[in-house]
Amino acid sequence: MAPKIAFVINPKAGVKKKMDISEFITQNFSKEIPYDLILWKDKDDFESVRQSLLAGNYDTVVACGGDGTVNQVASVIAQSNMALGIFPLGSGNGLARSNRIPLDPLKALKVIERGTTNQIDGALINGKAFFCTAGIGFDAHIAHEFASSSKRGFMTYFTTTLKEFFSYTPQTYKIAIDDQVIETKAFLITIANAGQWGNDVYIAPLAELSDGVLNISILKPFSYFSIPLMGIKLFSKKIHTSNLLQSEKGKQIDISFHGELPVHYDGEPMIVSKNISVTIMPLALKIVC
16 A cells, blocks of 8 residues: 655755655645645644644654754654655755755655655754754754744855854853763854754764754853864864864753753754753654655
8 A cells, every 4th residue: 555645845945945744745745645634824824733643643744844844843743653754945954964865856856755764863952853963052052043034954054053142142051961061162062863854964973863862062261263164164064073062962052041942953953041951762753765
């Protein structure tokens, strides 16, 4: 019996939003496999989509959009028998890249048609699920700024980063990783299930998706002169060799700080007061890759 697939379509997704996603799928996806197209119309209301997915008896649910769409869909089907497919249309496409899912739309559909799956870990940050990275500090500040921008895409992300960098003040954090406690000032702290933020920028190159632990990358404050070399290391998967980065591993991470700060989970921003708590969910998600 052929698998039943749901395509969850974010019509406002990312840099390829001029594509008519529904039409592209209808024209190019296999006619031998039954599927439904579910339109996610309201960014702030995923409940109707969630109900459709839970009631539809689907084998695979395909997130058609960026990292936010992927996170929403994956959060619904995690720890179920449903598999996550990704039709990547975002700016960073972190989870797609980490699972070697092609960014070319036709090739991505072929991967979904083949249906080969793998199990990967997930994690919870203050009750919110993530599958790629979560963090606090500068990257979370940028995620918060980027979310309110009217334009998307890598260039918007890059220019926002450049503009905010020179006014950003690193904070002091108390980080409890399993039984270890670290108190330090940090430019950012990334908790990584996958090795990259997206766009093949690797903040935790040694992270593995299915090893049952999370990698913690603590980037210390640095001078402007360090930026070129740091950029090279981030793109060449060598940032862990920098003396500015402290790398740790753990299953339970608790971070405390003063006041309210932005936090991100798979690029989605939220404001948190005083502490965050992160817990691993081993092999929580079946993914088509």
